[in-house]
Amino acid sequence: MAIRPFTVTDLASTLALDREAFAEQGYTSIVLRQARDVFDELFRVYEDGDGGIAGYAMGAIATDRATAWILALAVAKKHRGAGIGRALTVDLLSLLRARGVADVLLTVDPANTAAISLYQTTGFTVARTVDDYFGPGERRLVMVHHPEPVPQSGLA
Template sequence: MSAHPLVPFSPPSDIGPFRIRPASEDDLPALVRLDTELFPDFAYPYFALRQFLDMYTDHLLVLDDGSCLHGYALSAPSADGCRSWILGLGVAKQLRGQGLARRLMQETLRRLPIDGVHEVWLTVEPTNTAAIALYRSLGFAEQGAREGYFGPGNDRLLLALRH
């Protein structure tokens, strides 16, 4: 069991000019552009983000400043509601290191228990030390490595946070 169980976090408060909110249909073009900038080799196509918005309305969160999207977090609760996967987390490169990804994850983790989620899973590139440190600081524990998870040469670490 994790030292940091899934517990409700306080909602993000002071994050300067930014706010975290559920994505809307109007956000889709900007979200596709942002995802492509953040993950050029693994970006979701428009249709996938459209379907994620429809299926996980309250779990596709965006970080905006009122005029532009600067980040997002996408979680996907399972049909039984007990488990969720983090399918995406990203913040614009020029804004990294300011704690914004942490705030997105905290808000995601605050929302999931409301829906009955007991454990949260994610994968991360083994060389992405900043993301790994963030996830560990939030209580995620490594569950192993998956060779070729996203195809040949695209290995991932598997992490989980359990209540």
């Protein structure tokens, strides 16, 4: 199994996975298809070894070029708890850092303890809480991952 860029042949399986994870708050096929063209290799899938996908993640670099967002992360229910979510997160962080991005941001439902634990253990911290982020009653935590500090030599 491997992590690789999304291709158009992954559209149906990614849409199904997204629906399973996010129901009516998920993306449409139009958004997923055009995300391939806009985000290119920052749209990642984790192969399930059987021709389908076990998970996906979507990253986007903001127009300031200094910040980026993880716009989506989902793992199919039958594949959860096997390290796939962590692998996709680490992979995306690495790709974004290689592009010179500083802060990497994301939003997460304050009740989503599994995702919050994953993000905290990959280095994210809570930057702020935003009421009504996705509409009335849709509060979200904004989490941020800062770059690793550059070691100082100690020399004057």
